[in-house]
Amino acid sequence: MDLKSKIRVIEDFPEKGISFKDITTLTKDGEAFKETVDRIVADLKGRNIDYIAGPEARGFLLGAAVAYALGVGFIPVRKPGKLPGETASYEYELEYGNSKLEIHLDAIEKGKKVAIVDDLLATGGTVSSVVKLIESLGAEVVALEFLIELEFLKGRENIEGYHINSLVKYDR
Ligand SMILES: O=P(O)(O)OC[C@H]1O[C@H](OP(=O)(O)OP(=O)(O)O)[C@H](O)[C@@H]1O
Numbered sequence: 001m002d003l004k005s006k007i008r009v010i011e012d013f014p015e016k017g018i019s020f021k022d023i024t025t026l027t028k029d030g031e032a033f034k035e036t037v038d039r040i041v042a043d044l045k046g047r048n049i050d051y052i053a054g055p056e057a058r059g060f061l062l063g064a065a066v067a068y069a070l071g072v073g074f075i076p077v078r079k080p081g082k083l084p085g086e087t088a089s090y091e092y093e094l095e096y097g098n099s100k101l102e103i104h105l106d107a108i109e110k111g112k113k114v115a116i117v118d119d120l121l122a123t124g125g126t127v128s129s130v131v132k133l134i135e136s137l138g139a140e141v142v143a144l145e146f147l148i149e150l151e152f153l154k155g156r157e158n159i160e161g162y163h164i165n166s167l168v169k170y171d172r
């Protein structure tokens with residue numbers, strides 16, 4: 001299936017000059033959503049994953065489905081002030097604006113293998129922060145999985161040395 005044809009592109013959202021990749025048109029399509037999850041799961045098979053971690057909010061959509069399909073737990077990485085327990089936090093820049101993410105300090109046991117799932121790799125700021133948070137807990141990041149990669153932003157260059165898989169690529 002051509003997953004790219006299921007993604008809607010909206011120009012100048014959330015600000016002028018940004019070509020926004022809207023995945024709601026893909027996730028509402030049951031077959032496209034299932035194929036997306038199945039293709040990420042296929043790439044993770046054999047990697048002995050203990051947990052999937054995903055950043056709020058769009059990382060929850062795909063990450064939780066992938067975790068369910070693999071039969072492993074899902075670890076939410078959230079925007080500030082949302083997690084009730086003790087947290088570690090990390091601040092980072094986005095394609096538009098900046099943000100901060102938090103993880104529960106007791107979310108992942110030392111030495112566990114974690115795959116990060118998110119809808120989109122842009123500058124790599126978000127996923128780098130999630131990597132840093134997971135590694136700060138003493139766990140190992142074994143794969144980074146994305147539905148979309150904005151190749152022109154060269155996010156991969158910020159996250160060298162990790163296995164990275166993306167299903168749909170854009171050059172603008
Ligand atoms: O590679 P980066 O430059 O960091 O950009 C990618 C991130 O940006 C979007 O999330 P956003 O922060 O807009 O939050 P949302 O999922 O709550 O919409 C997207 O879902 C990724 O997590």
Ligand SMILES: Nc1ncnc2[nH]cnc12
Pocket residue numbers: 018019020021022095096120122150
């Ligand atoms: N261009 C874009 N479209 C959708 N989500 C994004 N997150 C960061 N950049 C984005």
